[in-house]
Amino acid sequence: xxxxxxxxxxxxxxxxxxxxxxxxxxxxxxxxxxxxxxxxxxxxxxxxxxxxxxxxxxxxxxxxxxxxxxxxxxxxxxxxxxxxxxxxxxxxxxxxxxxxxxxxxxxxxxxxxxxxxxxxxxxxxxxxxxxxxxxxxxxxxxxxxxxxxxxxxxxxxxxxxxxxxxxxxxxxxxxxxxxxxxxxxxxxxxxxxxxxxxxxxxxxxxxxxxxxxxxxxxxxxxxxxxxxxxxxxxxxxxxxxxxxxxxxxxxxxxxxxxxxxxxxxxxxxxxxxxxxxxxxxxxxxxxxxxxxxxxxxxxxxxxxxxxxxxxxxxxxxxxxxxxxxxxxxxxxxxxxxxxxxxxxxxxxxxxxxxxxxxxxxxxxxxxxxxxxxxxxxxxxxxxxxxxxxxxxxxxxxxxxxxxxxxxx
Amino acid sequence: xxxxxxxxxxxxxxxxxxxxxxxxxxxxxxxxxxxxxxxxxxxxxxxxxxxxxxxxxxxxxxxxxxxxxxxxxxxxxxxxxxxxxxxxxxxxxxxxxxxxxxxxxxxxxxxxxxxxxxxxxxxxxxxxxxxxxxxxxxxxxxxxxxxxxxxxxxxxxxxxxxxxxxxxxxxxxxxxxxxxxxxxxxxxxxxxxxxxxxxxxxxxxxxxxxxxxxxxxxxxxxxxxxxxxxxxxxxxxxxxx
Numbered sequence: 258x259x260x261x262x263x264x265x266x267x268x269x270x271x272x273x274x275x276x277x278x279x280x281x282x283x284x285x286x287x288x289x290x291x292x293x294x295x296x297x298x299x300x301x302x303x304x305x306x307x308x309x310x311x312x313x314x315x316x317x318x319x320x321x322x323x324x325x326x327x328x329x330x331x332x333x334x335x336x337x338x339x340x341x342x343x344x345x346x347x348x349x350x351x352x353x354x355x356x357x358x359x360x361x362x363x364x365x366x367x368x369x370x371x372x373x374x375x376x377x378x379x380x381x382x383x384x385x386x387x388x389x390x391x392x393x394x395x396x397x398x399x400x401x402x403x404x405x406x407x408x409x410x411x412x413x414x415x416x417x418x419x420x421x422x423x424x425x426x427x428x429x430x431x432x433x434x435x436x437x438x439x440x441x442x443x444x445x446x447x448x449x450x451x452x453x454x455x456x457x458x459x460x461x462x463x464x465x466x467x468x469x470x471x472x473x474x475x476x477x478x479x480x481x482x483x484x485x486x487x488x489x490x491x492x493x494x495x496x497x498x499x500x501x502x503x504x505x506x507x508x509x510x511x512x513x514x515x516x517x518x519x520x521x522x523x524x525x526x527x528x529x530x531x532x533x534x535x536x537x538x539x540x541x542x543x544x545x546x547x548x549x550x551x552x553x554x555x556x557x558x559x560x561x562x563x564x565x566x567x568x569x570x571x572x573x574x575x576x577x578x579x580x581x582x583x584x585x586x587x588x589x590x591x592x593x594x595x596x597x598x599x600x601x602x603x604x605x606x607x608x609x610x611x612x613x614x615x616x617x618x619x620x621x622x623x624x625x626x627x628x629x630x631x632x633x634x635x636x637x638x639x640x641x642x643x644x645x646x647x648x649x650x651x652x653x654x655x656x657x658x659x660x661x662x663x664x665x
Numbered sequence: 666x667x668x669x670x671x672x673x674x675x676x677x678x679x680x681x682x683x684x685x686x687x688x689x690x691x692x693x694x695x696x697x698x699x700x701x702x703x704x705x706x707x708x709x710x711x712x713x714x715x716x717x718x719x720x721x722x723x724x725x726x727x728x729x730x731x732x733x734x735x736x737x738x739x740x741x742x743x744x745x746x747x748x749x750x751x752x753x754x755x756x757x758x759x760x761x762x763x764x765x766x767x768x769x770x771x772x773x774x775x776x777x778x779x780x781x782x783x784x785x786x787x788x789x790x791x792x793x794x795x796x797x798x799x800x801x802x803x804x805x806x807x808x809x810x811x812x813x814x815x816x817x818x819x820x821x822x823x824x825x826x827x828x829x830x831x832x833x834x835x836x837x838x839x840x841x842x843x844x845x846x847x848x849x850x851x852x853x854x855x856x857x858x859x860x861x862x863x864x865x866x867x868x869x870x871x872x873x874x875x876x877x878x879x880x881x882x883x884x885x886x887x888x889x890x891x892x893x894x895x896x897x898x899x900x901x902x903x904x905x906x
Contacts, residue, residue: 614754617716621750622768622808623742632767636758636791 265370269380272371279558280501280530283472285374288413288444290382292332301327301337307406308437314495314663315433315464316656317404323648325429326401328387330416332409335385344395344426346388350417353388360388363419367450367478367507375446375474384415386448391426391457400429400462400649407436407443407471418449422457422485429649430459434473435466444472451479451487455510458486460645462653464660469496469526477502483510483539490642490653493529494522494664503560505534508542508570518640519548520657522664523555523585532560532590537570537600544572549638551578552585553665562592565600574604579611579637581665634665666730667692667853668713668746668816673724675712682708684878685724690816693850695842695867697886698857700875701898706857707751709875710818713855714748715741728816747814749805751821751857755793761804762788769811782807782837798825799834806837817841819856823863835866842867861890874901 276282298304301319307329309319321327325342328335328349335349346353354360370380387403407414422428436443445467453459467473481487487506506515517533535544550557561574578587591604611633619629638657642650668690675683683705690696698706712719713726715738726734728744736744756764765775765788779785782803793801802822809817822838823831839845843852844867856863864886872886874893882889882901892900 612754613717615756617738618750618754618756619764620738621714621716621742621748622764622812623739624767625739626737629739632759633756636756639758641758 265365265380268371269377272377273374273381275371275373275377277373277375277474277501279503280474281499281528283444285378285413288442289409289411290413292334292409292412295331295334295336297335298337301329304329304331304336306408307331311435311438311466312404312406312433314659315404315435315466316431316462316652317402317433321402323399324402325397325399326389328389328401328403329406330385330387330404331406332412332414333383333385338387342397342399344392345397345401345428346390346392347401348388350384350386350388350419353419360419363421363450363452364417367480367505368448368476372476376448376476378413379415379417379446379448382415384417386416386418388419389428389430390421391423391428393423394425396427397429398648400431403430403432405432405434405445405447407440407445410440411442413444413446416445416447418447420449420459420461421452422454422459424454425456427458429646430461432461432463433466434463436468436471438468440468440470442470445474447475449475449477451477453479453481453485453487455482456484460488460490460649462490462649463492464656465493465497465500466495467497470498472498473500475502475504477504479504479506479515481506481508481510481513481515484512485510486514488516488642488645489518489533490645491517491519491531492657492660494520494660496524497527497529499528501530503532503534505536506544507536507538508544509538510542511539512541513539514542515544517546518642520638520640521548521550521557521559523550523552523557524664525554525582527555529555530558530560532562534562534564535572536564536566537572538566540567540569542570546574547640548576549640550576550587551634551638552580552582552587554582554585556586558588558590560590561604562594563602564594564596565602566596568597568599571601576606577637578608579634580608581611581634631665635661666690667728668855669727670713671725673712673726674722675708676720676722677708677718681722682878683712686880688873688880690853690855692853694870695854695856696871696873697864697869698855698873698875699861699889699893702859704875705878706875707820708878710748710820710855710857713818714738714746742812742814745815746818747809747812747816748818749802749809749820749822751824753793753801753805755791757791757794759792760789761792761807764792765807765811768808773811775811778810779807781810783833799827799830802826802834803830806834806841809841810837815852817852817854819854821857821859824859831862832866835863838863839867844868861893864890874898876901
């Protein structure tokens with residue numbers, strides 16, 4: 258038994274019934290913790306039990322082309338993992354805990370185990386998840402891809418991911434979370450802990466392609482050390498019953514940088530409560546939180562919290578929402594907390610419909626009303642992500658185009 | 666006749682703004698609209714382009730003999746009418762180059778066109794986002810060059826433009842209106858000018874003075890401009906020309 262695990266177990270047990278701070282409360286009794294064990298495959302191409310198309314839509318390439326590693330979890334089983342580039346490790350979290358004693362230190366450090374019933378459930382019931390690590394100075398070109406897939410009806414999938422970018426390393430990760438499209442019920446509980454060490458850079462691009470009966474509760478924490486860079490891109494355009502997440506980054510080293518970009522499209526019947534918190538704890542640290550939210554009949558709460566703990570930090574929060582349906586809700590909640598003199602925190606939020614002036618402007622250039630509207634909406638979602646390597650930038654563009662075609 | 670406007674009455678949000686405007690623009694000619702702010706010049710151009718807020722209550726607009734007042738702006742653009750806005754909106758996330766390509770069609774190289782108006786470095790930038798006054802005008806002209814319309818409507822092309830830029834803009838407009846051709850020129854222009862500066866760069870065939878939603882005076886554009894400069898628009902009201 259892990260040392261920290263035992264302590265964690267007690268705290269987790271005490272939080273078993275604890276409601277989350279945000280989002281709809283869910284009764285965990287309604288879900289099953291059990292799923293059949295799925296067979297491990299050496300080759301990703303032999304993963305027959307999963308919908309390849311849905312994986313691709315979530316950015317996961319079954320051929321593993323242009324990837325420095327791959328990880329696939331089906332229900333609660335790790336069914337494939339591989340690392341193809343020197344200096345990158347990809348393991349299942351359980352396997353990694355057995356291999357490295359020191360990994361205990363990284364468990365529940367950025368996320369509280371007793372934060373709510375969902376974090377508690379991940380600790381109390383058998384979990385899996387991925388361990389991805391870039392060794393000191395390793396600079397990967399291609400991203401590591403990870404896929405978390407739910408197939409078992411009514412399953413509460415538990416995931417605890419640990420991502421470590423050692424000093425001076427560069428690590429890119431694409432995570433696609435998806436399920437069988439017609440799954441009648443399911444819950445994804447995903448804890449992710451990121452450690453971006455001195456001078457390291459991590460880009461994390463996550464695409465959620467769940468289904469209309471799925472509930473999703475990711476719990477994410479990140480620590481960024483001196484001159485470290487953490488860029489998180491999150492895309493969710495497919496239906497989901499309820500999604501609530503409020504990841505937090507702590508910038509603890511001088512010059513640390515965090516950027517969050519979220520693209521949310523809430524279809525009818527979807528309820529999303531998504532945001533990002535950044536705590537700026539070292540001089541010269543900077544952050545940017547950008548959200549683009551579109552409702553097509555669903556509800557979106559778009560949050561953001563910037564906390565300036567020390568002098569000489571700068572951060573900006575931006576939320577833009579478009580309502581593209583008669584009924585639909587966008588609630589932007591930007592929050593700024595400055596605790597000392599000399600912090601520079603700002604936010605802008607705007608919620609509305611497409612400006613007729615813009616549509617007519619494009620119509621005067623010969624576009625039909627539908628083309629003009631679609632062009633404006635695509636532009637609205639076109640967040641220019643600074644710091645993303647070109648290969649990811651173009652991949653993300655393609656992914657967005659595919660998703661947009663389906664979602665809008 | 667390229668464009669023929671007869672007895673045009675227009676309302677914006679229930680308020681009448683144009684009262685029986687008459688105007689004929691033959692192929693190959695450039696006409697100029699003078700008038701105070703709020704005299705109805707922009708409303709006339711917006712009505713010709715067919716924007717929804719400009720509701721035609723009486724009269725007609727025809728293009729090459731075809732009544733167009735029930736068509737949408739996209740259909741009018743497809744027929745060959747193009748407009749340069751005075752204050753165009755910003756479109757976030759849409760790179761200028763992409764819009765210009767949409768205007769030009771898929772097989773046209775837009776980089777050269779952009780260089781022509783000094784916007785080679787702007788194609789990746791969002792349409793009008795953070796553009797200066799002169800850059801907005803050049804961006805509008807670039808879009809028009811790509812569209813290559815038969816009738817060009819220009820709303821104060823020289824306003825907010827510094828001296829350095831005005832020559833370039835004048836040249837681009839001359840190109841749009843085929844001013845290099847002495848014969849068989851087909852492109853027509855209708856230009857709003859508040860100051861008349863644009864007349865230093867291109868020849869116009871006819872001028873109008875608008876006042877309170879009506880065309881109150883017609884004549885040689887240079888002579889009209891001289892009168893306006895001398896007597897102001899107040900003089901136009903009293904004028905018995």
